[in-house]
Amino acid sequence: MAAAAAAVTAFHSYSPQEQQLQQQQAHSQQSTDTPQLSKKPKTLLHKHPLYTPVHSKLSLQFKEKILCLEVMGVDSGKALALNPSIHSTTLDSIHKIITFLQSKGILQQDLPRIIGMCPKILTSNINNELIPVFNFLSHDLNIPDHNFRKVINKCPRLLVSSVKDQLKPALFYLKRLGFKDLGALAYQDCVLLVSNVENTLMPKLDYLISLGFSKPEAVEMVLRCPGLFTFSLENNFKPKFDYFAREMKRDMSELKDFPQYFAFSLEKRIKPRHLECLENGVDISLPLLLKTTDEEFAELLNQHNNSRNM
Structure with a gap:
């Protein structure tokens, strides 16, 4: 033992x-x-x-x-x-x-x-609380017994979540939206299963719709970037969208195509790189602006400056 x-x-x-x-x-x-x-x-x-x-x-x-x-x-x-x-x-x-x-x-x-x-x-009560969680992992998410440890280590909160009141309703809602990969839900995005549907998941989707996206567009965004369901409305979505709309003045289609924008730090990545682009007169796509490494981003600026001086 x-x-x-x-x-x-x-x-x-x-x-x-x-x-x-x-x-x-x-x-x-x-x-x-x-x-x-x-x-x-x-x-x-x-x-x-x-x-x-x-x-x-x-x-x-x-x-x-x-x-x-x-x-x-x-x-x-x-x-x-x-x-x-x-x-x-x-x-x-x-x-x-x-x-x-x-x-x-x-x-x-x-x-x-x-x-x-x-x-x-x-x-916890083993029979009434813990065993149902492992049954949920096995029967509803098709997780083999030997992978229980991987899932629990990814999200320990699963063990203190009610199967009836939390896990099954969340899974039902996510599957209805279009989350079909149960393996991805279990091994990567299992935090969504312990998120309250009415108080956490639905408000994030409603916020995206309030920005002007249609419901299908908003759903597609969260399917492409499930992390959107985990971000704070006040501390993440609102300040980052405000900067996107007022300072960056980019088209909403870019945000629809690259919802991962909300996953990057406003102060450490979005603002500094946007300002550098302004200073150098560079206009690059949102993914290139944010996904590239510091070295790659610096090279993009150098290439633009060199081509402008030729």
Whole structure:
């Protein structure tokens, strides 16, 4: 078994003498106001270097959960802040979830990132929440078992998304728009599956239509550049379109043909290159303006300047 699961198992493995000692300490704690846990109980835990800094008044069980998370490489403070329910869950429950994830191909080295991003996983119900997600990946997206790890690592939020209320409605909406490549949805654009249809996906499409594109044109744009569904309206779409329309004064057909425009940084790529073109009197297509490397872009400017001086 992987190190993380083994660590959790080890924390449960007390000898009869150790169990008796813990019972005596618990009985003693009930009869005095002084917490007995300040006297380090002689378990496997007390020898671990992370044990000492933990506050002495915390229960042994809670200390073990903190240590379990840290051994896995998870920031216990962040995990507890994002998911307070970890306080009340049992170490045995955490152990079962880790073991289940490993049975699905998730490796110990994957756990810090997966659980760090979605600590809610640690208090999920295996039968009612986690198993349905893997069934969805298998039955609805045709993902083979050996590729579960690839998909989950790409988007850990899948594990904390409701199949009924989130994943299936998103998949239905995307397929209705024309997303036919299930492999691409699973391995590249799976973040779209955890995006709310009414609050996230539809408003992005509606915004493109509000710019003057027809619905078929807007749909074609998101099919060509699925990332459009992930961009912020206020922080991405609006400022970039404003610059496109007011400063660049380019034709809307260019934006329709190259929706990837919205994927480039306004301050680091779009503005500086547009200004350089203005300074050099160069008019190049939107893809060449943004997709070329710095070296290629500089060469384009040099070629234009050389041809103008001939």
